[in-house]
Amino acid sequence: MVRSPPPFARFEWLIAWRYLRARRSEGGVSVMTWISLVGITLAVFALIATLAVRSGFRAEFVDTILGANAHVTVYGAIYDAETGATSRLLTEYAARTEALAAVPGVTRAAPLIRGQVITTHEGRTSGVEVFGLSEGDLRSLPGIAADETARGDLDRFSDGIAIGSGVARELGAGVGDMIRLISPDGVKTPFGTSPRVKAYEVVYVFSLGRFDIDRTRVYMPFAEAQAFFNREGGADEIEVMVADPENLDRYTLGLMQAAGQGALLWTWQDASGGFLRALEIEDNVMFIIMSILVLIAAMNIISGLVMLVKNKGRDIGILRTMGLSEGAVLRVFFLCGAATGVIGTALGVVLGCLFAIYIDQVFSFVNWALGGGVWDPSIRGIYNVPAKLEFGDVASAVALSLGLSFVVTLFPARRAARMNPVEALRYE
Known part of the structure; x- marks a missing residue:
């Protein structure tokens, strides 16, 4: 009895890798795939940078409030x-x-x-x-x-x-x-x-x-x-x-x-609670907006993968006639699309973390390039742009990007798997 290979077998990875590194003239990765890769990279970078600045602002305000003001004030x-x-x-x-x-x-x-x-x-x-x-x-x-x-x-x-x-x-x-x-x-x-x-x-x-x-x-x-x-x-x-x-x-x-x-107790949360609640609402809105950008970038994977499936129709027909199952074909093209999401997410994480770590140097350069006055402490309340990298923020950005990338990849991959091999080879 012939045993079927396990899911994501080595040959499936090899086929997906061959399609990804093939030249465009051979029906390989299209321009849309490169666009989706760059889009996911920039979206994840923007998301992590926004979350880091958000966390930095809250930490900075809380630290300065708690460092100079009473946590609880007792009145008579x-x-x-x-x-x-x-x-x-x-x-x-x-x-x-x-x-x-x-x-x-x-x-x-x-x-x-x-x-x-x-x-x-x-x-x-x-x-x-x-x-x-x-x-x-x-x-x-x-x-x-x-x-x-x-x-x-x-x-x-x-x-x-x-x-x-x-x-x-x-x-x-x-x-x-x-x-x-x-x-x-x-x-x-x-x-x-x-x-x-x-x-x-x-x-x-x-x-x-x-x-x-x-x-x-x-x-x-x-x-x-x-x-x-x-x-x-x-x-x-x-x-x-x-x-x-x-x-x-x-x-x-x-x-x-x-x-x-x-006696009457008045806490720092009573004094600054309204500001902190407003900051929290703004943080949630910004996360939703940046998540939409990640979704838009991930949707580009569909365009690139649809073009790849269309170019590889003949290959799909041949593989199916050789005994490749629908599930194997689906996993091959899923790997092609997921690779874009994984690589783009990894590059975005690197750029986002570097931005948060070197934010002072980045804004110093921006301030110098624009002739100064980019950050007015009399309006902002603090003297520089804070950024604080937190594991939870980076993990949520990675989970969101990979989750969206994997989900949108399933649709064109499923279309490739359900392609009729006879129709794919009829005019070849």
């Missing part, structure tokens, strides 16, 4: 102050801070004074937001202590203030310069409240990686901020950082209990 309950106005001032902030720091998973808890002022220096003015922190609490901020581009000496923080690089640029100020801070909520006199004006030395200039933060943020020693903003004996809020800020739900109960009755 509203009460009537002695002046008759309502207030949220935390007078027992030291005890609350200690209780919050003891919650499992909390890596940092610090009282904070916050206020908005006008800064002036040599005729230039800028509106900024002042954060009053102790030197130790300021050093515990990852974006401040680990800033390699910072200028000045953080050890002298108690003698002055630290300002963002954008504030320094707006005011034309640097380390050692004196800048004036003007607060409308200043000195209380019998005739009312007069603005408070005081000059401070710039001892540290930092860059947190976010243009909007660097442009508006100033850090002041905690005790000095209490006096400057009339917060003696209290704090506006307590900022808390946790070990896993992406999963804040696991800390909520413990923080609420430690914060005390009437």
Whole structure:
């Protein structure tokens, strides 16, 4: 009894390889096949590049948000102050801070004074937001202590203030310069409240990686901020950082209990959740659009394979009369079409990964070629184009491209398999 060969036997690969490397004059690979190969390569490259930039944007924004801002902010309950106005001032902030720091998973808890002022220096003015922190609490901020581009000496923080690089640029100020801070909520006199004006030395200039933060943020020693903003004996809020800020739900109960009755918790997801949700929707839409491009490129395989089947009609008839089964013919032409998808996908993955790895050099060249101004951080919010290669993104791009390529290949391959050998050889 003669046993039939197993699927995808060696001779099927040899026939498919012979058809692929045959010259066009011999009925081999057509121009449409080359077009589909280039199309799949570019589509996969664009898909991986888009996914890498998408992941990079999210990681960059989350890192800068979490590196300079509290993961959870604790506010006090509203009460009537002695002046008759309502207030949220935390007078027992030291005890609350200690209780919050003891919650499992909390890596940092610090009282904070916050206020908005006008800064002036040599005729230039800028509106900024002042954060009053102790030197130790300021050093515990990852974006401040680990800033390699910072200028000045953080050890002298108690003698002055630290300002963002954008504030320094707006005011034309640097380390050692004196800048004036003007607060409308200043000195209380019998005739009312007069603005408070005081000059401070710039001892540290930092860059947190976010243009909007660097442009508006100033850090002041905690005790000095209490006096400057009339917060003696209290704090506006307590900022808390946790070990896993992406999963804040696991800390909520413990923080609420430690914060005390009437406290209000405001998380970084509450503050930036709308932006992150919009970014996620945009990511999904971009993935769908780029997937359509991959589908269009894969559809070109049908055109090339149909032409190949038409040119190889005589060969199909001869192979069928020699005993080749319909399944073997289908697999031969399936291999011809799938090879285009596999090669195009592999080339696209290489190009996409190289683009993500060398994105800084690529955009530097583009910026130079176009004369500069390609990336405006005042509009984008960050200083350069981020890209982050993730295995899941590359795997999804490969799976999508190969899946579409294999599916569209089945239709012309099935047509070749069902070709009648008599009709194929009738006019030969």
